[in-house]
Amino acid sequence: MxxxxxxxxxxxxxxxxxxxxxxxxxxxxxxxxxxxxxxxxxxxxxxxxxxxxxxxxxxxxxxxxxxxxxxxxxxxxxxxxxxxxxxxxxxxxxxxxxxxxxxxxxxxxxxxxxxxxxxxxxxxxxxxxxxxxxxxxxxxxxxxxxxxxxxxxxxxxxxxxxxxxxxxxxxxxxxxxPLSHHALNRKGEFYSSELGLALELWEEIYLKRKGVFEEEQNLEKAINELLKNYEITSTKLRSIKGETDETGRLKARLKVLLNLSGKNKIRKID
Incomplete structure (x- = not known):
């Protein structure tokens, strides 16, 4: 049809x-x-x-x-x-x-x-x-x-x-x-850097961490921390760490793509 x-x-x-x-x-x-x-x-x-x-x-x-x-x-x-x-x-x-x-x-x-x-x-x-x-x-x-x-x-x-x-x-x-991962092409490669990175960080934040953050940490701070310390695995972004022009641009997009709303859970770490 x-x-x-x-x-x-x-x-x-x-x-x-x-x-x-x-x-x-x-x-x-x-x-x-x-x-x-x-x-x-x-x-x-x-x-x-x-x-x-x-x-x-x-x-x-x-x-x-x-x-x-x-x-x-x-x-x-x-x-x-x-x-x-x-x-x-x-x-x-x-x-x-x-x-x-x-x-x-x-x-x-x-x-x-x-x-x-x-x-x-x-x-x-x-x-x-x-x-x-x-x-x-x-x-x-x-x-x-x-x-x-x-x-x-x-x-x-x-x-x-x-x-x-x-x-x-x-x-x-x-x-x-595959609408849940439509940042990937049929070869499994990211065709959009922002979407690819957003998917990786979304999986890290919401699947592994269950959307729970340390005290006084919100989603934006979690993104900053991950970009500094998290080894990004996508082909195009594998070597990107820390604060660079590229990650600065990506972070601005991530705030939209990850739906930054201020309604994140906070858990006090003992």
Whole structure:
């Protein structure tokens, strides 16, 4: 099941009990928890890029096909575009896509029927083209097996102009996000220093210490003490101790992330 942008924001808010917006979606997209999808119906070509080449336009058309289904946006180039769509709220042109569970690169083709004769004889091909034209369809030249430099790409491959309202998100993927530890990506690495550190200190303060502090010590003082003496274990912050510019910035965020309220328990230490 798929949700549009507005439905996804509402769903995330209900699931996480926190306000969600385009930034929330970009966090989950950029760290592999979610993919963005488009519903597409039309003609596609699959493109084989030359491995030694670094040029994005250096490819060969592998095949063409009529397709009705979902296209997926989930690589680094797509993330740049999604940032423009979700954060800047602008439309963006995209030319390369993937199908779910398919590693080939696809591009939308202009309207018309691209003949893919796959080895049939020229006589049969001409008969097929004549039949299509007799039905009033526009027949494009056969491009299967042709390299990009031999094609007029502007007349064959078209961009899809994508707006925020066009994006779809899979509810099954949303439900699989480990919301209690969403500062971690799927590799178990912190993608946000502040959130990662907050989780570590939250576990130390509330799970190990049960939120109980020494006399005249509150949460803020406990954070200061831990940052001076506690060996932080996350990959990005492992070597950080004491009072540095970095920990100063983190402490300011921790006061919000750890919900500093002044309602902490105090226990007198004998």
């Amino acid at each position: 798929f949700l549009n942008y507005e439905e996804t924001i509402k769903y995330l808010k209900n699931v996480t009990r926190q306000n969600s917006n385009g930034f929330t979606l970009m966090h989950f997209l950029s760290n592999g928890y979610l993919n963005a999808y488009l519903n597409y119906e039309g003609e596609l070509c699959s493109k084989m890029y030359d491995i030694p080449s670094t040029g994005i336009d250096d490819f060969t058309i592998y095949s063409t096909e009529l397709y009705a289904g979902y296209l997926i946006l989930n690589n680094k180039e797509h993330l740049k575009v999604l940032n423009q769509v979700l954060i800047d709220d602008k439309a963006a042109n995209i030319v390369n896509f993937y199908k779910p569970l398919d590693c080939k690169i696809y591009s939308p083709l202009v309207a018309g029927t691209h003949v893919n004769y796959g080895g049939i004889s020229m006589k049969d091909l001409e008969a097929y083209v004549n039949m299509i034209e007799a039905c009033g369809e526009t027949v494009q030249k056969d491009i299967t097996g042709m390299r990009s430099e031999k094609l007029d790409l502007k007349t064959i491959i078209r961009n899809l102009r994508v707006n925020k309202k066009d994006l779809l998100f899979k509810i099954e993927e949303i439900n699989s996000i």
